[in-house]
Amino acid sequence: MSLPDGTRRKRTVLGWLTIAMVAAACGAPTSAPPEGATTETPPTSTDQTLPAVDREAMKEDQDTAVKAVDSFWHRHFTQQSGQPYQSPRVAGAYIGTHGPPCGGEPESVPFNAVYCRPGDFVAWDDDLMAAGYSQIGDAWVYLIIAHEWGHAIQARLRSDRVSVAAELQADCLAGATLQGAADDGLITIEPGDSEEIAKTLAAVADDYPWTKESDHGNAEQRTSAFNTGAEGGVGACI
Numbered sequence: 001m002s003l004p005d006g007t008r009r010k011r012t013v014l015g016w017l018t019i020a021m022v023a024a025a026c027g028a029p030t031s032a033p034p035e036g037a038t039t040e041t042p043p044t045s046t047d048q049t050l051p052a053v054d055r056e057a058m059k060e061d062q063d064t065a066v067k068a069v070d071s072f073w074h075r076h077f078t079q080q081s082g083q084p085y086q087s088p089r090v091a092g093a094y095i096g097t098h099g100p101p102c103g104g105e106p107e108s109v110p111f112n113a114v115y116c117r118p119g120d121f122v123a124w125d126d127d128l129m130a131a132g133y134s135q136i137g138d139a140w141v142y143l144i145i146a147h148e149w150g151h152a153i154q155a156r157l158r159s160d161r162v163s164v165a166a167e168l169q170a171d172c173l174a175g176a177t178l179q180g181a182a183d184d185g186l187i188t189i190e191p192g193d194s195e196e197i198a199k200t201l202a203a204v205a206d207d208y209p210w211t212k213e214s215d216h217g218n219a220e221q222r223t224s225a226f227n228t229g230a231e232g233g234v235g236a237c238i
Contacts, residue, residue: 001061001142001178001187053134055126059093061138062129065145066090068186072177073153075184080234081157088115088152091123099123113144115151122148132200139196142187146174161238168225171201172237175229198223 070087077085091100099108100123102116113124132140150173154162163169182189202219229237
């Protein structure tokens, strides 16, 4: 994905299957997510496994994703919910356990992305983003941010509009957000982005201890949820 003017060159993609293979070889994080936090954890957990990555370009994609996702919800949240929209705080990137506390818990979970409801913020481990960005592509960054933002949207909805399958609803909202942002001219969907997203959803849906199918759904369910949002918009998710 890129800015609408198309001036940013798409990074080389090695494929989501690489990430899935790395995931199978690694253990789960040793820390549990803080109470009140909703997380999406990637498939690797050691700095030694990280390939080189252009972190300046990655940061630019992160900033673009945050701006596009937030702008989309500023435009559409009120018409969908009848309530005013307020942006969550973006705590942004951290490394390992050196992230913002959530709900009184002092440590962050390494290789994780999170929406913290008590603090109303989204945050992510920078090495998490680097792992997916270098081995998979820039769509990884957009999907992770859109998914966690989906949890922030759930926190702003009436309880009767939040699905008991909260992770799948967040996937649906991510699909609605990214397609909607493209329709609004906030981002441009580039060739290969849909394949990257499909493989991302399959990779993070593997039944590892930190992404159990009972919590997040299997690959087919997650892809279906994302497509529901992309095709039907926010209304199809809530």
